[in-house]
Amino acid sequence: MKRYFDPSLAQIRSLLKAARGRPVALVVLFGLSLLNLCSEWPSVIARPAFVDTLNEALPDSFKTARQILFDQYQRHFPRIPTAQPVTIVEIDEETLATVGQWPWPRNRLASLIDAIAALKPLAIGLDIYMPEPDQTSPDKVAGNLPKTAAALAAGLRALPSHEAILARSLRAAPTILGAAALDHAAFATSTDLRSAPILVHGIDPLDHVQRFDFVLASLPELQAAAHGQAMLSVALEQGVVRHIPLIMGLREKLVPSLPIEMLRLATGSSAIDVFADTSGVQAVGVADVLVPTQPEGDIWLHFASIRSTLSRYVSARDILQGTVDPERIRDKLVLVGLTGAGLTDMRTTALGELVPGIEIQAQVIETIFEGRFLRRPTWLKWVECAFIMTFGLLIIWYVPRPHSRFALFIRTLPKGVTALGICLHLLNLLCCFFVFMRFGLLVDAASIFIILSAVMGCFLSPALLRLDEKTRTEAMHAPGREDDNDRTGRAPGP
Known part of the structure; x- marks a missing residue:
């Protein structure tokens, strides 16, 4: 009887059988562990050039699986809000139909800010x-x-500009203007932003945080009138928002x-x-509030469902018509943003929900108020690597032993290994x-x-290959098979 084998298949079989598979297993363990480490390189170690080479050759080798897993954690255990410190004043379809299309004249926006400020919020973020x-x-x-x-032109020039009216409203209320960070120059971008001082305790983290070269901010006159400026940028990974920066770099400045x-x-x-x-970055603090962060100055956001x-x-x-309950604004952090169709900046959360961008800002504030943070500290990556190496080496040492209980189990019940x-x-x-639910730690299972x-x-x-060869050999020497050979006078084909 002749059997024909693919030479490459034969080489793979011999390689898997060599030293009972231990050399191949060691290469697999160390190779995949290195890829896993490169996909999330710890910031405490200088990043070698080969890490970038590996990431370019094998992009998202482990990152995608990790992100999907962390999303599933949240989808099965979303955050349930226990407080509502934020109110969102939305410029929605009903508002646009009543007041007029966007963009509004600045004096009209000033009227909205005045109406909100009259209800005594703690702060108003635009x-x-x-x-x-x-x-x-x-x-x-x-x-x-x-x-x-x-004559008409002279009369109009005697009136205050809309920017002056809006600036007066911004100055009278506890207002903050938002700005968009950009990597490239565009029309009306600048390289600086008026912002509150940031006091660094320890080493300057500018090289660790997300940095930008340009910003699209409001006019200097409006910046000077507002009580604060802030970035509105969020971090996107394959189109999904999972973590939010609390501080960023604008050239050589923290904002x-x-x-x-x-x-x-x-x-x-x-x-x-x-x-x-x-x-x-280890933490970002304001007054007596201290928020633990990732080394890049961001936090993993534990999302609540938009339905809640x-x-x-x-x-x-x-707000403009004066029909809102004042308690919905008083002593609240108020965010003002667009939610009208075609105007809003929609984002996909880790829960798979499409929400207005302003909702994400509100959830960050809410999470800080509740003190319920998701964390993936640097030491957790080392613990995972140590666990993988320890159990991987234990498997390599124990499993190939011919007289071990595991070897006996494979010979006795091959399909039971899968179970x-x-x-x-x-x-x-x-x-x-369980660790995620109990401690808020994101463990990479x-x-x-x-x-x-x-x-x-x-x-x-190799164990299944040996079992297959043994089965074939036994089948060849089975009595019924021998009778068939005697009757036909020839050996059966392969």
Whole structure:
């Protein structure tokens, strides 16, 4: 009888059988562990050039699986709001239909700010930036009039500009203007932003935080009138918001995000505190509030479902008409933003929900108030790596032993190995999910599953190959098979 084998398949079989699969398993363990480490390189170690090379050759090798897992943690255990310190005044479809299309003249926006301020909020944050002059301002209209209307033009120029009216409202109320960070220059961008002082305790973290070269901010006249400026940027990973920076870099300057600047203004603090060491930012504080952060100065956001936060929305129309309950504004942190169709900046959260960008800012503030933070500290990555290496080496040492109980189990019940593996990985997942629920720690069960499964597969493959060869040999020498050979006078084909 002749059998024909693919040479490459034969080489793979011999490689897997060599030294009972231990050399291959060691290569798999160390190789995948290195890829896992490169996908989330600890900031405490200088980043070698080969890390970037590996990331370019194998992009998102473990990052995607990790992100999907962390999303699933939240989807099965979303945050349930216990407080509602934020009210969102939305410029919605009803407001636009009543007041007029966007963009509004600045004096109309000033009227909205005055109406909100009359209800005594702690702070008013505008998720709006105004880098260009209002073309409906009296002086701009006067400039477009014909020479025959000189008297009318003179009368218009005597009136205050819309920027002056808005500046007066911004100055009279506890207001903060938002700004958009950009990596490239564009029309009306600048390289600086008027912002509150940031006091660094420890080492300057500028090299660790997300940095930008340009910012799209409101006019200098409006910046000077407001009581604070802040960045509105969020971090996107494959189109999904998972973590939010509390501080960022604008060239050589640290600047705050909107949530932390809102807290500064509400508490009457003169500055924002940043605590950093050689590994990066450790915490960001305002008054007696201290927020633990990732080394890049951001936090993982534990999202609440949009269905549980709809009660925080108030239509700007109701504010302007004076029909809103004052208690919904008094002593609240008020965010003003656009939610009208075609105007709002929609974002996808880790829960898979599409929400207005201003909702994400509100959830950051809410999370800080509740003190319920998700964390993935640097030491957790080292614990995961140590766990993977320890159990991986234990598998490599124990599993190939020919007289071990595991070897006997494989010979006796080959299919039971699959059930055992599934049970162990479910236990791993459940333990990591429990740690998430109990302590808010994001443990990467996905990498543990992928690497240890690959190591285990290096021993199961040769074991199954030996079992297959044994089955074929026994089938060849079975009595019925021999009778068939006698009757036909030839050996059966392959």
